[in-house]
Amino acid sequence: xxxxxxxxxxxxxxxxxxxxxxxxxxxxxxxxxxxxxxxxxxxxxxxxxxxxxxxxxxxxxxxxxxxxxxxxxxxxxxxxxxxxxxxxxxxxxxxxxxxxxxxxxxxxxxxxxxxxxxxxxxxxxxxxxxxxxxxxxxxxxxxxxxxxxxxxxxxxxxxxxxxxxxxxxxxxxxxxxxxxxxxxxxxxxxxxxxxxxxxxxxxxxxxxxxxxxxxxxxxxxxxxxxxxxxxxxxxxxxxxxxxxxxxxxxxxxxxxxxxxxxxxxxxxxxxxxxxxxxxxxxxxxxxxxxxxxxxxxxxxxxxxxxxxxxxxxxxxxxxxxxxxxxxxxxxxxxxxxxxxxxxxxxxxxxxxxxxxxx
Ligand code: HMG
Numbered sequence: 001x002x003x004x005x006x007x008x009x010x011x012x013x014x015x016x017x018x019x020x021x022x023x024x025x026x027x028x029x030x031x032x033x034x035x036x037x038x039x040x041x042x043x044x045x046x047x048x049x050x051x052x053x054x055x056x057x058x059x060x061x062x063x064x065x066x067x068x069x070x071x072x073x074x075x076x077x078x079x080x081x082x083x084x085x086x087x088x089x090x091x092x093x094x095x096x097x098x099x100x101x102x103x104x105x106x107x108x109x110x111x112x113x114x115x116x117x118x119x120x121x122x123x124x125x126x127x128x129x130x131x132x133x134x135x136x137x138x139x140x141x142x143x144x145x146x147x148x149x150x151x152x153x154x155x156x157x158x159x160x161x162x163x164x165x166x167x168x169x170x171x172x173x174x175x176x177x178x179x180x181x182x183x184x185x186x187x188x189x190x191x192x193x194x195x196x197x198x199x200x201x202x203x204x205x206x207x208x209x210x211x212x213x214x215x216x217x218x219x220x221x222x223x224x225x226x227x228x229x230x231x232x233x234x235x236x237x238x239x240x241x242x243x244x245x246x247x248x249x250x251x252x253x254x255x256x257x258x259x260x261x262x263x264x265x266x267x268x269x270x271x272x273x274x275x276x277x278x279x280x281x282x283x284x285x286x287x288x289x290x291x292x293x294x295x296x297x298x299x300x301x302x303x304x305x306x307x308x309x310x311x312x313x314x315x316x317x318x319x320x321x322x323x324x325x326x327x328x329x330x331x332x333x334x335x336x337x338x339x340x341x342x343x344x345x346x347x348x349x350x351x352x353x354x355x356x357x358x
Contacts, residue, residue, distance in 0.1 A: 172323060247261055
């Protein structure tokens with residue numbers, strides 16, 4: 001059975017900070033954040049915004065674009081690492097806001113930034129297997145990424161949500177074939193009750209690159225033959241320079257020279273990070289923001305790869321074919337980005353004091 005994305009909705013929070021403001025506040029050369037990490041803006045939540053409101057906002061947009069009946073949904077799954085409760089799934093908080101109840105499976109999926117992709121894969125495989133009995137799934141990836149003040153990860157913060165209805169592939173058909181890789185490591189984790197993650201930065205970079213290589217070679221072979229046929233290759237984007245490092249790494253493993261790696265990056269990867277640069281790291285939503293950006297401009301038949309990474313660590317490479325459907329999710333994203341309020345150093349400092357999540 002053909003299956004994939006039927007509609008997409010994205011929701012950004014109402015504030016943002018230019019990383020150059022953060023650099024000045026932290027007495028760091030702004031080039032370190034803009035050129036060294038490739039960051040531009042980080043999305044930040046306003047007073048009444050969190051992973052629940054962002055997820056519900058994205059879901060409302062996806063459901064409106066889908067246009068189906070609520071009773072034709074058989075599953076709601078939320079990938080997040082911004083849990084609101086140790087027991088109650090974030091899907092219950094979001095379903096409450098959407099007034100969604102009845103003959104539905106409803107649950108939360110956790111695997112750091114990989115959780116949204118896992119929720120999507122479960123929905124896809126559920127639909128393709130026939131177990132859905134003709135129903136569709138609502139998949140939501142929603143997160144708020146916050147590091148401790150002055151942490152090296154601070155310029156890579158962000159927040160946002162992507163919701164997708166999974167069923168008939170009217171926006172993109174996702175291939176059932178997929179390649180995954182996992183290793184149990186501590187590269188980035190947040191112990192129960194702690195507000196901010198702990199990070200082994202260099203280890204996280206190594207794991208991310210290794211996951212990219214192992215999943216890509218498993219799909220395209222050791223010489224990466226066939227990768228060039230992709231219209232675009234999207235990545236989970238903790239910060240844009242990470243993605244560039246990963247492309248360089250997989251190119252080195254496959255025997256590409258520097259010119260080949262750089263032209264592949266410029267043509268197939270860099271254009272997918274346009275929206276990520278306005279959001280920062282939105283954890284589970286990050287990859288799907290890149291995919292949504294690419295799908296909003298992709299012609300019918302374009303083949304797209306999507307590399308998902310979640311600390312801990314799990315990695316997966318998905319492939320899909322765009323249908324060239326009208327990008328109903330692009331204007332709302334651009335509207336959110338245009339209308340949000342810019343924070344300055346002093347408002348960010350005040351905001352930091354009162355903002356945390358545990
Ligand atoms: P850092 O202390 O900023 O690292 O931490 P750095 O000192 O190595 O500097 C970074 C780059 O800036 C370097 O470039 C410097 O040379 C450059 P590179 O050598 O790497 O190409 N630089 C400058 N460039 C221009 N002008 C200057 C200047 N100064 C320095 N003046 C680190 C960086 C990534 C470790 C930190 O931001 C961090 O801990 N981030 C969080 C972890 C992370 O994002 N890891 C990525 C992979 S893991 C992942 O993606 C999962 C995640 O999303 C979580 C999840 O799964 O839930 C994070």
